[in-house]
Amino acid sequence: MRLYISDLHFFHEALNTKMDRRGFESAEAMNEYMIEKWNSRVKKRDEVVILGDFSVGKAEETNEVLRRLNGKLYLITGNHDHFVNSPAFDAGRFVWVKPYAKMHDNGRRVVLCHFPILCYDGQYRRNKKGEAYTYMLYGHVHDTPDAGMVRECAALCRSKTRTLYPEKEEAPVPCNMINCFCGYSDYVPLSLDEWIEVNSRM
Helix, strand or coil, X not given: CEXXXXXXXXXXXXXXXXXXXXXCCCHHHHHHHXXXXXXXXXXXXXXXXXCCCCECCCHHHHHHHHHHCCCEEEEECCCCCHHHHCCCCCHHHEEEEECEEEEEECCEEEEEEXXXXXXXXXXXXXXXXXXXXXXXXXXXXXXXXXXXXXXXXXXXXXXXXXXCCCXXXXXXXXXXXXXXXXXXXXXCCECHXXXXXXXXXX
16 A cells, blocks of 8 residues: 655654644654554555655654654655755665655556645646546645645636647646645545545545
8 A cells, every 4th residue: 555644744843832733742752643643554565655854853863763664665855854965864764765756556646746836747637537647745835824825726726727639628627736744644644545535625
């Protein structure tokens, strides 16, 4: 199974009182809760794509957290993931570390970036049934006014019609952008279908 999550921010003490207001008594308590929630879902053979801002901790302490997490891991780097630049960082825990990637997930394509991309590759593509083929998965904006702005922009795109080919009728733009913010899933990595369901309730 392939799962996705973003913006865990291990070791980020300030997020307990500012921005997310996570409410844990300490960064250590937050870390332990997130590890427990992760391992309650993720099995050894599951793949987890982390969409950036995994940890603000030093490389050594981040390595220790990574050793405790189940699954085969992939990292899309975020603006807070400075640990990846340290010689002490154990990149071997990841299948790959990239700033941007595209993957396939059960007959669909996912575009992966820490930052939301409004005009992403494959935005207009549909499968033979006319269903959306490509999803843009991102993080960075947490649950902030910026997150709402991105949702509004995506909704505006979906309200338009266009075609890339003159011989075909215009159709609504799918524009499937999904914010995989960990706070929306109680810090549990979710499948694409699960994130689609979460997104539908926003």
